[in-house]
Amino acid sequence: MNDIRSYFGPGHGACPGCGFPIAVKITLETLEGKAFVVNSTGCLEIVSSMYGRNVWAVPYIHSLFENAGAVAGGIDAALKALGRKNEGHVVVFAGDGATADIGIGTLSGMFDRNHDVLYICYDNEAYQNTGNQQSGLTPPGASTTTTPVGDLLPGKMGRKKDMIGIAVAHGIPYVASASIAFPNDLRRKVKRAIEFEGAKYLHVHAPCVTGWGIDGKLTVEVARLAVETGLYPLVEYENGRLVRVMKLKKRKPVEEYLKIQRRFRHLFKHPLGEKIIKELQQIADENVKRYGLEDEG
Amino acid sequence: MRKVVRGFYAIAYAVKLSKPNVICAYPITPQTEIVENLAEMYANGELENCEYITAESEFGAASVVLGASATGARTFTATSSQGLLLMTEVLYNAAGMRLPIVLAIANRAVSAPLSIWNDHQDSISVRDAGIIQIYVENNQEAHDMIPFAFKVAENKNVLLPFMVCVDGFKLTHAYEAVDLLNQEDVDNFLPPYNPVVSLRIDKPVAMGCYAPPPTYMEFRVALEYAMERAKKVIEDESKEWYEITGRDWGAHIKAEYCEDAEVAVIAMGSIVGMIRDVVEEMRKEGMKVGLLKIRTYRPFPAEEIRKALTNVNKVIVIERSLSIGSEPPVTLDVKSALFGHSSQEIHSVVLGLGGRDVPRTQIIKIIKEVYEGKVKPGKRYEGLKEFEEVIP
Incomplete structure (x- = not known):
């Protein structure tokens, strides 16, 4: 079909149907391989960088779980000091736990110093590498091994951290959300992001087949439903201003998204399930209002 | 040039003469004045081809110099006490990745109880990380050991982080007469950093790969071998240092x-x-x-x-x-x-x-x-x- 060189793989060990390889491949193809990749500890790192079986055809560094932002900042500083800025873009791939929980300090520092870095969080909504423990980005009601469903509790209580809001609050030039279900939109956002000098944050929704309990062939479908229900709004901020959102033509109820995932299945039986579903619907409704996802009239 | 200076200045000035590319630190007593002096040099445009960064924590600072060092930059950071303990996870990582980062440690006690005063508990606590540690006696030795540390750390037989341990306050804040090195002597002793591998687009490598049981142990033992080889390198460089400066610190x-x-x-x-x-x-x-x-x-x-x-x-x-x-x-x-x-x-x-x-x-x-x-x-x-x- 074409002779696009693969910058990621072949040979990576991600599960069939895994979401994040789509985001990684699209990003690296869009940047034509001109990327210094920083990867925090997590699924992506484990499936791609075993000693002797590295699948990255771009310069790649993995240091720790919680320091990708700072390592990327160091690469940016070194490229500047050494007069090598024109070589390529510094790109982070980090999971939701590495980004929103354990690594949020170094991420905030990187934003604050406005390093010329594109930070991509692939959000699979829990610590999936270690078998589905809840993170700050696990949505309410999701069953994880550390928020299991019990007679008392219906999975995770509390809300999903608003990483877009946190990124925007740092005053960095570009912040957007994307989804592996919308590859053209993701491609365009990567392209747009690198037009800005300074820190860029791209939050990409990427389902996990094992943790979410979905059929591998439904990955894209599930990710699309997250967007179409309003639970996962695709938005874009430039210099602190909301400039574009993906409009929802015919918004679907959140149940359609929930019912095809094992992690939410209990919500339809548990005594508190109805309350949680209502809460999730309310989050979707708030997103619609906040970002103007539906055309009025 | 013999001048009466304070320890932190003697260290900062030697860092400048070593021509680092990235300096990143987080303030902590009694280290702070070292990086304050470097920040001043940076603000005055005295540090060429160099980025000076204040990080959000020592953990961040160590991570910034790790990323920079992996990219081929000569890097420096400094810390004390709690800051060093906070850096520890990164330092073990940097040593395992064989990155020749140089650190000045203004030795300070660790908490609890909180104490800003001097002992050696901080640097001693990271003795097993795979980092070369030299303890200095006075500010002349502290000054001399900075370019020395870069030379040894960057030696291809070594490639390990290097920690110059300087007693906090007792030395860092003391006034002493120090023969300040000149640029020419340092340049003759310390060539520009030429990394064996670094992150480059034209020659991509993967750094920080994980190692399963069939490969992990060799990496760790190799670290030990490098540390053993460092002994000889320190001896050779000590001789060269004596020839250039006339100061014989002894090697080990x-x-x-x-x-x-x-x-x-x-x-x-x-x-x-x-x-x-x-x-x-x-x-x-x-x-x-x-x-x-x-x-x-x-x-x-x-x-x-x-x-x-x-x-x-x-x-x-x-x-x-x-x-x-x-x-x-x-x-x-x-x-x-x-x-x-x-x-x-x-x-x-x-x-x-x-x-x-x-x-x-x-x-x-x-x-x-x-x-x-x-x-x-x-x-x-x-x-x-x-x-x-x-x-x-």
Whole structure:
């Protein structure tokens, strides 16, 4: 079909149907391989960088779980000091736990110093590498091994951290959300992001087949439903201003998204399930209002 | 150029002469003035091809220099105490990735209780990370050891982080006359950093790969081999340093009056100066006492210490830190160096923790008691007040 060189793989060990390889491949193809990749500890790192079986055809560094932002900042500083800025873009791939929980300090520092870095969080909504423990980005009601469903509790209580809001609050030039279900939109956002000098944050929704309990062939479908229900709004901020959102033509109820995932299945039986579903619907409704996802009239 | 300067300036100025590309740190007492001086040089445009960054934490600072070093930059950071403990995860990682980052440690006690004053607990606590550690005696040595550290760390037979340990306040804030190096001498000694591998678009490599059981162990043992090779490199570079500057610090140890000594005192850091003074005075009085200064704590100079103590009957190890639950750290290493070779009496004397003053009279008392056979060998504390523990 074409002779696009693969910058990621072949040979990576991600599960069939895994979401994040789509985001990684699209990003690296869009940047034509001109990327210094920083990867925090997590699924992506484990499936791609075993000693002797590295699948990255771009310069790649993995240091720790919680320091990708700072390592990327160091690469940016070194490229500047050494007069090598024109070589390529510094790109982070980090999971939701590495980004929103354990690594949020170094991420905030990187934003604050406005390093010329594109930070991509692939959000699979829990610590999936270690078998589905809840993170700050696990949505309410999701069953994880550390928020299991019990007679008392219906999975995770509390809300999903608003990483877009946190990124925007740092005053960095570009912040957007994307989804592996919308590859053209993701491609365009990567392209747009690198037009800005300074820190860029791209939050990409990427389902996990094992943790979410979905059929591998439904990955894209599930990710699309997250967007179409309003639970996962695709938005874009430039210099602190909301400039574009993906409009929802015919918004679907959140149940359609929930019912095809094992992690939410209990919500339809548990005594508190109805309350949680209502809460999730309310989050979707708030997103619609906040970002103007539906055309009025 | 001989100038009376403070320790932090002597260090910062030597960093500047070493032409680093990325400096990143987070302020902490008593290290802060080192990076403040560098920030001032940066603000005045005196640091060429260099980025100066204040990170959001020491953990962040160590991570920034890790990323920069992996990209091929010469990097420097500095810290103390809690900051070093916070950096620890990154430093183990940097050593494992064989990145020649240079750190200045303004040695300070660790919390709790909080103390900003000097002892060696901070750097001693990261002794197993795979980082070269040199403890300096005065600000001239601190100044000299900065370009020296870059040269050794970047040697292709070594490629390890290097920590220059300088007693906080006692040295960092002290005024001393220092022969400041000139750029030409440093340039002749220290060539530009030429990394073996680095992150480049035209020649992509993967750094920080994970290693399953069939490959992990070799990486860790290779780290040990590199540290062993560092011994020879430190010796060679010490000779070259002497040729260029005329200053002979000794490579791993500096043994004075040990050949015929009945009692030898082993110590590291700024306390060495006072001990030397006491030893020289006692020699004048006819007492056979000696001094053994340990410079490189890692790699530990077991063989050199063994040799230097051949004729010594009693050894006093001055300890500025503890290994809670075992014997103090330097004592353990000295004992292990001597084990199976000789059977000197070993006196392990813990003193000056958290900046507790060590008067000259205390050193005299410690040596005399051992010399006259008034105390049994083993561990004891000097300058410790009587206190009652509250056991609820």
